[in-house]
Amino acid sequence: MSASTSTSTRDTPAPRDIPRPGAVRLTTAAITTLVARDLLRFVRQPSRIVGALSQPLLLWLVIGSGYGGTMRSAGEAGYLGYFFPGVVAMVVLFTAIFSTMSVIEDRHAGFLQAVLVAPAPRLALVLGKTLGGTLIALFQGGLFLLLSPWAGFPLGSVHWPAALATLALLSLGLTALGFALAWAIDSTQGYHAVMSVLLMPLWIVSGAMFPAAKGGGWLATVMTWNPVAYGVAGLRRALAGGDLAPGLGVPGATAARELIVCAGFAVGCIALAALASSAPSRRGRPARTSGAKP
């Protein structure tokens, strides 16, 4: 269809030949540009840091100390200790949600159009947005991890490479998942709805709040199919220095399997985001009424 018309044989002078950058250069330039933009916007909005850290912190302290008495089986560190890796995962989840919600805002504000007409491939947009969100999530999750002594995990005994690798892969996966969802959703309200029916439950049944044994057989089954559960278990294992007491992680999983599942989750979600973005954006152009008037 595209070239169905007869090709012109007219003697048209060739267009002025301006050297144009190649695909690789354009892709890397677009990725670094979008990452830099997200980081810049992040440091300019301190409220985002406070927001993404304070809610999990409150939740951790309130629920952690409240449940302390009732959850004796949770391990030696008490419930504050049990709940801690789950709360770190929550920080990552919240950050991923916040940073990918900007895809919707960018669309409404008109900014997304400028990126879509630029010559960089769509994958650059996906990777740029995802990496930007991942770095922010990693930073906030890492900041939260510094509280681990109060959860009963001395900083010196934490297996840091495993903790950070798990955190990075979990951030990557959740941010890419958030991107894919935001691409398909037209409003931030809609995104909030999806967050409560899809993303939060993913976290709740990850073993973040209570171990598989507490939920009966069904939770163990759900956990083995929930990639976030492997992230939480991986963090729990790394915080404990590499060894996980039986019954506290995903039933039957090893440290290697936890990392592999997290990596698979990240790759799968990036592929999903790339696939979603290859279709036209949900609205090609922003609403005429919304946005910037002086």
Added chain:
Amino acid sequence: MADVVLEARGVGYSYGARAVLSEVSFAVRRGEIFGLLGPNGAGKSTLFGILSGLLSPRTGALLAGGQPVDPRSRAYRARLGVVFQQPSLDLKLSGRENLQLGASLYGVPRGLARERIERALALTELGERARDKVEKYSGGMRRRLELARVLLHEPELLIMDEPTQGLDLASARRLWRHLGELRAERALTILLTTHDPIEAESADRLLILDQGRVVAEGSPAELTARADLGGDIITVEGDDPAALASALSAGLGVSAKVTEPETPNAAPVVTFTAPRGHELVPRVVELFPAGRLRAVQVRPPSLGDAFLRLTGRTLAGDSAGVAA
């Protein structure tokens, strides 16, 4: 034949079963300002989506330099500068940061970008505000910044969707002056959409679109001549326009009609055309007793009249047509 930068051949597009563009063909020559004129709903935005590389035409093709191109391809988009109706700036970033972002999205090398950004800031007189966040800019400043940003990679073709929409008159004039300078300076080719007949007069050539089809193509003067409007347009305002119209038709031997005004909420007026219209004005006034008429106006035909003549619709609204 002049050097053609971009050509559309039989371009069509539909949303489901609803065709919004059919058989649209035109050629944009190097260095000209080419306008797409039509009311809202004429298919301009869809055509703009295709030209900007966001949509692929369902039928027909685009040609650049005589060769068919896929508008979604990288090579095509790299040669294009796109200004959307709504500024696509990042309001949380400063003016300079927005320019840097634009340059690097198009792969402009850093040193070259820095040079061009400083020049663009000076040219657009935004230098002093370059460090301010764009959310503090006025509408006119945002337009200028946006335009500066899309020119940093030196596109061959600049395409703009309703570039003066929402701007005050002074800002709109300034933008047009700037476009004229750009064209003269670097042989930039500009394609823009508009629904404003006065703005369209500034284009070198126009394509008139209505309901997804090409109605006419030519320079503003050619189009007004081709519409064969029969001379000047005389507009008469007064109460009971239907009675006025029949009195004018009978008294002057013209065919006067009641016409919906271009501005909403205004009363209908009576219009007719006549060669050497100014000579008729005294006779119009003499036909009626004092106080019967509120206003009599004579003007040469405009593009808006040509559009009305060619399509039977005004440019102001989708359905506002000629009343009985």
